Amino acid sequence: MTTLEQARPLSAADDDIGREKRLRMYRMLLELRLCEKRAYDLFLQNLVKGTSHLSLGQEAVAAGFALGMRRDDYTFCTYRGHAHTLARGAAMAGVLGELMGRACGVTAGKGGSMHLTSVEHGAMGSYAIIGAHLPVACGAAWSAQYRGTDQVTVCFFGDGTTNIGAFHEALNFAVVWKLPVVFVCENNLYMEYTPIGTVTAVAHPAADRASAYGLDPVIVDGNDADAVFRVAAKAFERARAGEGPALIEAKTYRHSGHSRADPAKYRPQGELEQWLQRDPVNLYRERLVTLGYPELDLRSIEQDTARRVDEATQSAKASPTPALDLIHKDVWANGGSAWRN
């Protein structure tokens, strides 16, 4: 049986999360939301080239997990990775700059939107071949286990990813080696354009597979940042204690199309509107208001975040394009690309 983990009712007096974390969570949700919106604007202005996959609507998954992570924990995510990279602390200008192909980008324009990486923040890469990063996350978790640290590795992927071989190899491997890795399926109901239910043998693409690997099926409301945070905290505790991996399915929805070119015409009428009523950022704000957080405090966070997104945009726009000699750099550890003497 799979059960949906939901946020329990709260009063400010009986709050297991606490003021400091809640405000950080709200700030993070806003940053992810406004930065993604800005990415979309910049795309419309033809300043973002190539493709990009937005996490609009899925911010609570990124924020809820990141808030529970330690600085030295590892994040592995997909091409839909702007939010996860930002949530670990990468600078907005670095992310926007990367999307715009500027020198200030997190990988100076070499990776692009689908490969955001910021190792200093534990953001160990965004992977664009479906499923590839699940085995890689196993390796990072193995390394932590081997080195005797209690670092946790968190690996995010989509519902569509549960149908590729690497998903199954990685889960079995992680369980057999009892690795401190938390697999997070962001079930946004679609692969690219195809509803996940029409191509998957089970109703819950991740959770219903858990028992095949001896794992507990866990489903969480991925639009409720608190519920996500709590589920994450539990999984992290187990992983740090050496009790092995977890597989969590977070139910969520992307507000935009799959990628920049997708108008998402395949969605049934009214579906988006329904999910917009459960917008994770609005939900969180409402909860804070219910808990008695002063409107003024929230507005000041909102204004401050909007200002920081504007500043980041300006700074990315002002950044030059990368120097052309970068083409030949960093194929090898010696900084170069020579393949002969």
Place this chain on the structure above:
Amino acid sequence: MAELTYRDAVAAGIAQEMERDERVVLLGEDIGAAGGVFKATVGLFERFGPRRVRDTPISEQAIIGAAMGAAMTGLRPIAEIMFSDFFGVCWDMIANEIAKTRYMTNGQVALPLVIRTANGAGSRFGAQHSQSVENWAMAVPGLKVVAPSSPADVKGLIAAAVRDPDPVIVFEHKSLYSVKGEVPDGEALDALGAAKVLRTGKDCTIAALALMVPRAMEAAERLQAEHGIECEVIDVRSLVPLDTRTIMGSVVKTARLFTVEENPRLCGWGAEVASLVAEECFWDLDAPIVRITTPHVPLPAADSLEDATIPSVERIVDTVQRAMG
């Protein structure tokens, strides 16, 4: 000096590095207590224990992916892929992930890892367990590629691969595992990217790799004895980096080049060598470069067919003798 088989030299090279560096770990299918299907990791499990020598499920993507994740977070893994043909099931990990990650991350991620694999024909295993696929790896920017031909070389090149800060693929040859050779005592540490002149000669250069090296050497002896042709034999050893200096230095001297490749004809490593030599040593050549390769077919299993498919000593002798005649 001790006389070791190629397979024992593999294990000795790995053991040397594991002894030296706690970060070196080993993973693969049946490599632990069983010592590997080619017995190239015998004794390591007993010596270093299950924490450092880890048996895996039959999950090539997980093996290579785990090696990658471990390398990017501080370990120096050695992953074994039982047969190089199985690169087909983890090629995404090798060609898309491992090869490109340092570059794509603008140098943020280092991947000091080694992939060892049993490559090549001669075991009558048929088309899916006999290929020489070093040319696949050579074609992808970001991978270093070596294919040792002797016990001493395999030990020293494995050590060099482990210590290298970049991903290195070591193609061990199935038909060489039981071959014996002198291996110097003490620490072995070779250099990647260095070819070796194994025999000097003034009439022509034969560049060969892995199993083709002993065949080229035997052919050179016969060409000398039976036809008076003095061949210079170069063991290319490393495809990436490629020691073009040694190869071209020899071609400048002999004015003739033959390559002996186990790869099927199209885009075998010799094609790249021939192209480089044609481009840069054209005026030093007295005649066209000749490539001796496996024909462009999948490998057949029957011993008679397989033997007639991959380059043999006879074929090398005939081809060189006719071209030089």
